[in-house]
Each structure stands twice: as C-alpha cells, then as structure tokens.
Amino acid sequence: MRIIKLNATDSTNRFLRNLSLETPVKDFTTVVTNDQTKGRGQMGTSWQSQPSQNLTFSVYKQFGAVRFEDQFKISMVVSLAIVKVLERINIPKLSIKWPNDILSANKKICGVLIENVIKQNRIESSIVGVGLNVNQIKYDNLPQASSLKSITGVHYDLDEILQLILNQLKTEMAFIENDTFAIQETYEEYLFRKEKPSTFEKAEGLFSGIIKGVSKEGLLKVMVEDQILETFDLKTIKLLY
Ligand code: BTN
Structure with a gap:
C-alpha cells in the first residue's frame, strides 16, 4: 500500500x-496530511481539523462493475470498516448517523466524503476521504463534535490507527461487488436512532418520524406520523435529534 504523507495540503x-x-x-493508494487547510465535507460543507491531532486522509479504489445505483454500498462498507476498527480499540457506544457520520456516545467523531468517478452508469473509481478526530480535545463552535481522546482519555498514535483502518478497508472492500444484504443488515444494526422517534428538517419545516432503515439506494426509510413509510434523500432532509 502506497502512503503519501504531506505536511500540509488543502484537501487530501x-x-x-x-x-x-x-x-x-x-x-488503496493513500494520501494523509498533518494539516488540511481546506477540508471538504458533505453537501458542500467544510471539514475543520486541528493540525497534527487528527487523521485526515483519502484512499483510492477502482471498481469493475459497481452500478451507479449501488454507490451507497461503498458508503456502508467504508463506515462499517471504520466502526469495526474503533470497536477493536474499545471506543464505546458507536453508531452510524445516516448516511455515514460515525458517532460515539451520540457525538460525531468521524466524517466520510466519498467522491466517485462515474462512466456509463458505472462507478469507475472512488476517492474515499476520512476525517477522524483522534487527539483533538477542543472544538470551537462545534458542540456535537468529539474525538477518541475526548471520549476515552487515551492519547492515540495516528499512524497505528491509520494502518488499522487501511487494512480493514482492504478486507471489507472486497465485499462491495457482492453481498448487499449482509452489508445492509450490519449497517442497520449500527444505524443511529433506528426505531426511535426523531425530528427531521425539510424545506417545508420540521416533522417527526421513526427511522426504520435504509433502502438499497441509500435513502432513509422513515415511518411518518400517519404510519406511512416514506423514503428521503440526503439533499431533502436533515436528522436533527
Ligand atoms: C463530513 O462529515 O461532512 C465529511 C467530512 C470528510 C472529511 C475528510 S478529511 C479527508 C478528506 N479530504 C477532504 O477534503 N475531506 C475528507
């Protein structure tokens, strides 16, 4: 595995x-930096990370036959790989907030941004970007953010965690081109607020419902007040609490 280490870059x-x-x-060529100056987040947001405290890295993966409709599988597999590593190093109360934020004790410790190259309805390759808060303990203006150290009090070696995640990604990504059901089932076991009454925001205002799971395409399935199962796209709703 080739790992390119950069002192600083705008975005890995x-x-x-x-x-x-x-x-x-x-x-699995990987780019990791100590100081990401213009980190990109989901939906056009930015990703802030204190230099040298956290992991900010990106991994390249090419695919043979993943259809565009199956892109959520990549997202599920990546989140699960990270969760499994965090579980192994005893990070408590892990969950995945749809689509792929990783939480510990209900606080966000990791964000994932996957950028795909799509040709003729197939995903040709993905850049899997991971921002994992490891040793940072102060988060100005980000009350929902946390890190491994904030949660466990332990100081972690960044290279060791990176290596564990890369190995796990390599193992798990082998399953992307088959095995959808098992992936989805495990993903839903970790799904944040599953089966709990939750509040969402959409253009028309707030609404409440119960998260039931995800569809194959990655839409969130929510049972709304009138007992109807609706599916939502990330662009149309935001889970508040
Ligand atoms: C999110 O939760 O909004 C996704 C955040 C993804 C951040 C990572 S850090 C490494 C990689 N490079 C980027 O510019 N973004 C991703």
Whole structure:
C-alpha cells in the first residue's frame, strides 16, 4: 500500500483526485496530511481539523462493475470498516448517523466524503476521504463534535490507527461487488436512532418520524406520523435529534 504523507495540503480528496488524473494510481493508494487547510465535507460543507491531532486522509479504489445505483454500498462498507476498527480499540457506544457520520456516545467523531468517478452508469473509481478526530480535545463552535481522546482519555498514535483502518478497508472492500444484504443488515444494526422517534428538517419545516432503515439506494426509510413509510434523500432532509 502506497502512503503519501504531506505536511500540509488543502484537501487530501482533491490532491488524490488530481494525482489519479495525472498518473495511474493503484488501489488503496493513500494520501494523509498533518494539516488540511481546506477540508471538504458533505453537501458542500467544510471539514475543520486541528493540525497534527487528527487523521485526515483519502484512499483510492477502482471498481469493475459497481452500478451507479449501488454507490451507497461503498458508503456502508467504508463506515462499517471504520466502526469495526474503533470497536477493536474499545471506543464505546458507536453508531452510524445516516448516511455515514460515525458517532460515539451520540457525538460525531468521524466524517466520510466519498467522491466517485462515474462512466456509463458505472462507478469507475472512488476517492474515499476520512476525517477522524483522534487527539483533538477542543472544538470551537462545534458542540456535537468529539474525538477518541475526548471520549476515552487515551492519547492515540495516528499512524497505528491509520494502518488499522487501511487494512480493514482492504478486507471489507472486497465485499462491495457482492453481498448487499449482509452489508445492509450490519449497517442497520449500527444505524443511529433506528426505531426511535426523531425530528427531521425539510424545506417545508420540521416533522417527526421513526427511522426504520435504509433502502438499497441509500435513502432513509422513515415511518411518518400517519404510519406511512416514506423514503428521503440526503439533499431533502436533515436528522436533527
Ligand atoms: C463530513 O462529515 O461532512 C465529511 C467530512 C470528510 C472529511 C475528510 S478529511 C479527508 C478528506 N479530504 C477532504 O477534503 N475531506 C475528507
């Protein structure tokens, strides 16, 4: 596995994408930086990470036959790989907030941004970007954020955790091109607020419902007040609590 370590870069996702456009890149080539100055988050947000305290990295993966409709499988597999590693190092109360935020004790410790190259309805390759809060203990203006150290009091070695995650990603990603049911079932076991009354925000205002799971395409299944099962896209709703 080739690991490119950068002292600073704007975004490891952007760096790796550009690299892959310039030169052939092997699967699991990884770019990691101590200081990501313009980290990208989901839905056009930014990702802030204190230099040298956390993991900010991106991994390249090429696919043979993953259909565009199956892109959520990649997302589930990546979240599960990270959760399994965190479980192994005894991080408590892990859950996955749809689609792929990783929480411990209801606080966000990890965000994932997957950027795909799609050709003729197939996912040709993905850049899997991971921001894992490891040793940072102060989060200005981010009350819902936390880190491994904030939760356990332990100081972690960043390289060791990176290696564990990369190994796990390698193992789990082998299942992407088959095995949808098992992946979805395990993902739903970790799904944050599953079967609990929750409040969501959409353009028309707030509504409440009970999260029942996810569809194959990655839509969130919610039982709304009138006992009807509806599915929602990430762009249309936000889970508040
Ligand atoms: C989110 O929760 O909104 C996703 C955050 C993803 C952040 C990671 S950090 C490494 C990689 N490079 C980026 O620019 N973003 C991802």
